[in-house]
Amino acid sequence: MIRVAIDGPAGVGKSSTSKALAKYFGFAYLDTGAMYRAATWWCLNQGVDLDAEQPDADLITATVGRFFTDDHFDISVDPDDPDVLSDGESIAEEIRSAEVSSHVSVVSSIPSVRRLLIAAQRAFIAGEDGPDSFSNGAGIVAEGRDITTVVAPDAEVRVLLTAREEVRAQRRAAQSAQSEHAEGGVGVDDVAARDRADSKVTNFLSAADGVTTVDNSDLDFGETLDVLVKLVEDAM
Numbered sequence: 001m002i003r004v005a006i007d008g009p010a011g012v013g014k015s016s017t018s019k020a021l022a023k024y025f026g027f028a029y030l031d032t033g034a035m036y037r038a039a040t041w042w043c044l045n046q047g048v049d050l051d052a053e054q055p056d057a058d059l060i061t062a063t064v065g066r067f068f069t070d071d072h073f074d075i076s077v078d079p080d081d082p083d084v085l086s087d088g089e090s091i092a093e094e095i096r097s098a099e100v101s102s103h104v105s106v107v108s109s110i111p112s113v114r115r116l117l118i119a120a121q122r123a124f125i126a127g128e129d130g131p132d133s134f135s136n137g138a139g140i141v142a143e144g145r146d147i148t149t150v151v152a153p154d155a156e157v158r159v160l161l162t163a164r165e166e167v168r169a170q171r172r173a174a175q176s177a178q179s180e181h182a183e184g185g186v187g188v189d190d191v192a193a194r195d196r197a198d199s200k201v202t203n204f205l206s207a208a209d210g211v212t213t214v215d216n217s218d219l220d221f222g223e224t225l226d227v228l229v230k231l232v233e234d235a236m
């Protein structure tokens with residue numbers, strides 16, 4: 001069983017590369033950001049005020065707790081068909097909305113919310129308490145902001161995927177232009193603001209001890225994937 005932990009900021013192609021890596025090896029793929037997004041979507045859906053100057057951490061934690069423990073939430077970790085479900089309905093699109101993106105850091109910065117999600121993520125990675133579709137026999141690629149440091153610091157492969165600030169800014173600009181023009185687009189996600197807020201809570205800007213930094217500023221998608229494939233092969 002190979003566990004691959006990948007952290008990094010937005011704009012480095014973390015999700016698409018992690019998914020492709022999981023497909024390449026036939027591993028499961030866990031998008032932990034999707035879990036924080038789903039928790040945020042649920043809070044908004046339940047009418048919790050996430051715009052308050054002092055958000056109600058106890059209420060948010062209790063609301064998120066109900067989502068995960070009362071079996072509303074499910075996630076598919078099949079890299080060919082990743083999905084997030086609430087009461088059996090896919091919410092994959094909803095959790096990428098500008099509304100969710102602009103509130104997710106409020107939810108993810110609450111320590112008691114993080115404890116809940118980290119416990120769930122550790123159980124998935126260990127294959128102890130997976131969602132229905134979960135099968136991680138050969139291995140798993142888990143990506144997020146604190147996988148190499150907190151969720152799975154003992155993973156066989158730990159990578160910080162990053163890129164120079166100006167390259168990330170360019171990629172973000174291209175992404176925003178795309179979502180602005182896309183029909184029915186989800187709106188612009190202020191990724192820079194999200195990274196700033198997130199980096200106060202998790203360290204995904206510099207590599208922890210034993211974590212390999214992969215800077216893909218000058219690499220295309222295929223070249224980035226090649227580097228990661230090699231790292232996993234070396235650990236096998």
Ligand code: C5P
Binds near residue numbers: 037147
């Ligand atoms: O990866 P993605 O951009 O979808 O993540 C959405 C949000 O979830 C991040 O902006 C961050 O607030 C939160 N997150 C986190 N820890 C993780 C993964 C995501 O706090 N491991």
